[in-house]
Amino acid sequence: MRAWITLALAWTLCSLATADTLRPPLLLTARAAAQDLSGRWAYSKDLYRTGFTDINGWPAKPRMQRFRDVDVAATEAKGGVGFFEYDLDRAPMLDIPGAWNSALPELRYYDGLMWFQRRFDAPVKPGRRSFLRFEAVNYRSTVFLNGQEVGRHEGGFTPFVVEITQALRETGNRLVIGVDSKHDAQAIPAEITDWDLYGGITRPVKLFQTPATFIDDATLRLTDAGRLVGSLQLNGAQSANQAVSLRIATLGVTLQARTDTNGEARFDTAAPAGLKRWSPESPTLYDVEFEASGDRVRDRIGFRTIAVRGSEILLNGQPVTLRGISIHEEEVGPNPARRIDEAAARRLLTEVKTGLHGNYVRLSHYPHNETMLRVADELGLLVWSEIPVYWSIDWDTPAVLDRARRMQAETIYRDRNRAALILWSIGNETPVADNRTRFHTALAQTVRALDPSRLVSAALLVERQGDILHIADPLLPQLDVIAVNTYAGWYGDDTLEAVRQLRWDVPKDKPLLFSEFGADALAGFRDPVLKPKFSEDYQADYYRATLAMAAQVATLRGMSPWILKDFRSPRREHPVYQNGWNRKGLISETGQRKLAFDVLAEHYRAQRP
Ligand code: GCB
Known part of the structure; x- marks a missing residue:
């Protein structure tokens, strides 16, 4: 116990001591870009990472180093002994931003290193500084400009900026990025999630030019x-x-x-x-x-x-009930590429605001495209934001905690001017254990140091004794708002009648949110008689039963059921109903509303102030 306290203290001090140094440069989303580098980018697969290292860990052969500033065709035209095993100037192209997995069928399950190249001109006025801002690259990036390494970043959902003032040319710049989508045990998230791999440059890359100061x-x-x-x-x-x-x-x-x-x-x-x-x-x-x-x-x-007061959440001093839904960063359509532009953000969020009569969204399970936050600000939707500390990650390695804190800082400095954003969540369904609680405690301290003006929460796991559900989590004292994911009636053998009888034993002095509940349904699969799992009928009844159970929880201040839209997940391979999609959406991947959509919409309509 004593050792635990000493360790917890050490981690806390470490996080507080460096909170101030976590401000990354130029995350301000308000500055106008000099150039948007969206468009066609060349790509080159590199499954064995030969652009970086050769067999036996030797340095890569120059003929493999895709980042070099070399005109391969001109060299080849000279004849002789020199040769190359790549040429990004003649490589195939795909659209950036966008995940490679959706660009071509042969890249659907590609998970590894991919090289990208974009050529551009950049007239520069003397005395100005130049920066590249990457809004999101999944997962590790190494950035080269004109053959020179200018920056590295880890984390697939937060922006980073590299200064290129020295390396930039007026014309013919060669921007090359090695993007490695592979998640290892020290990654955040680690290897296994319930969403798609989506490797690549998934959000815009922009060039900024500023005065010297x-x-x-x-x-x-x-x-x-x-x-x-x-x-x-x-x-x-x-x-x-x-x-x-x-x-x-x-x-x-x-x-x-x-x-x-x-x-x-x-x-x-x-x-x-x-x-x-x-x-x-x-x-x-x-x-x-x-x-x-x-x-x-x-x-x-x-x-x-x-603010919170007892079990109330107060918006502008008045109690508010959060009528929400969870959303993944995936646009509506048969083959999403995790490409959220303003139109895609509006489509998703309008379905929440107008379709469901909602006032709240859980942007899960990682910081979403900054456009989502801006549209939420404009439409009037409260936002929960989280970093992907999801399921199990490496709780014991200090570098992993540092990574989580940096991701949190990148998100906070990017989004803290958004009124819509009210909640920072520091984890999702992380299994209770001392090392995990230490990690989260340190992270909560960092969040409060960086942004004392918002509420801190985490989506916790539920415990059950007979018909009583409760949350036995030592993390509770760190949270302003308790949130819990609950799936009785979907996972497990409870009947929906049994779900209605479940009761919650939770702290009376804190607001509670149902951060998730949900059931899969294949759009169009109807069976009003048997109502089997995966039918729209079952999903609608599941919502009725869960909402009836929720009505009994005195401190429940809102919910974000799982989820607005069916989303891709390699975990979900039922050959009839799923085929690589998690089907808990209230709308299908192409936007077709299921029966449960109306159940929730009616519930929220009746709750409106
Ligand atoms: C959860 C996870 C979410 C999954 C969902 C499911 O509890 O937080 O990421 O997709 O359950 O569908 O099982």
Whole structure:
């Protein structure tokens, strides 16, 4: 026990000590890009990773090194002994952003290293700095520009930025990325999940050009005390002691401040009387303009407060019930490529807002495309966001905890200006054990240090004694909101009548969410008499029974059933009903609504304020 406490303390201190150093550069989503590098990219498979290493761990042969800045065709044309076993200038192409698994049938289950290349010109004004921002690359990336390694990143769902000021040319740039989709035991998530592999450059890659000293980060929010507080971070040699300003023209707010020796300025003012608070019913957003050192960024920001009081969740001081649904990052269509543009985000979220009468989404099981958050802000949908600390990962290796903390930081700095976002979840169905609880405790501390303004939760596992369900998890004291995944009536042998009789014994002083419940159904498979599993009829009855059970839970403040849309999963291979799809969607992969959709929609319609 004593050793446990000492270890827990050590991990906690380690996470607090470095919380400040976790700010990655240029995650600000408000800055306009100089160039979007979306489009056709060349690719080259490299199953044995010969571009990096040869047999026996020897360095790769130059003729295999796809990242070199060499004109292969011109070299070949000269004749003689030199030869290459790749040429990205003549390689096949596919669309970026987008997962390779959906691009071609032969890449469906490719899981390993893939090389990508994009050529581009980039007129640069003297004195400007240049950066590449990758919104998401799954899973490990090594980035080369004109033959020079400029950055590396691990993690498939968060953005990263590399500075390329020195390596960039005016014309004919050769950008090459080695993308390795393989997850090992130290990856987050580790090897096994219930969703598709989806390797590749799945979100846009953009080129940014900034002044020598530029606005790296800028944030503003409303506090419980009714103040607007924020900060601005400069990056560059002239960051210290600079005048900075913030303006919200429609509210008549103008604030001036100066950066400190670290280049950071803080804003703090009473919120003006005319400020309209953001809420799902009235998702008001304001144009906020930050200016400093000749640089300017503009963000659309909503202002609201979020808190818990006893078992209530309070939005703008008023109790709120979360009428939600879970969503994976997969667009509607027969062959999704994890390509969420604004239209795809609108389609999914409108189905929640208008179709289901919802006010909330669980963006599972990893940070989604930033467009989803922006559309949620605009439509008025509260958001739960999580990093993929999912099922079992390596709890004991400090580097894995560091990785999780970095992913969390990348998400927080990317999304903290989104009013829609109210909950950070630090894990999903992680099995209770001392090492796992230590890991989560350290992660919860990091989240609170980086963003004290939002609620912390985790999707926990349920325990059962007879007809009583409870949550015996030592992590509970770390959470503001308890969340639990519950599948009685789907997994296991309970009848739906038995599900209705289940009772919950949960803490009375904290809000509870059903972060998941669900049942598979193949769209169009109807059998109203027998109602077998996998039929739409069973799924609809399962929802009726679970909602009846939920009505008995006094502290339940919301739910996000599993899931809006059928999604690809290599775990699901029933040859009649699944064929590689998890069928718990309320709509099919092509958007066809199942019977259960209306059951939930009617439930939420009746619950609306
Ligand atoms: C869960 C997981 C989710 C799965 C789901 C299922 O508890 O959190 O990722 O897809 O169950 O369908 O079993």
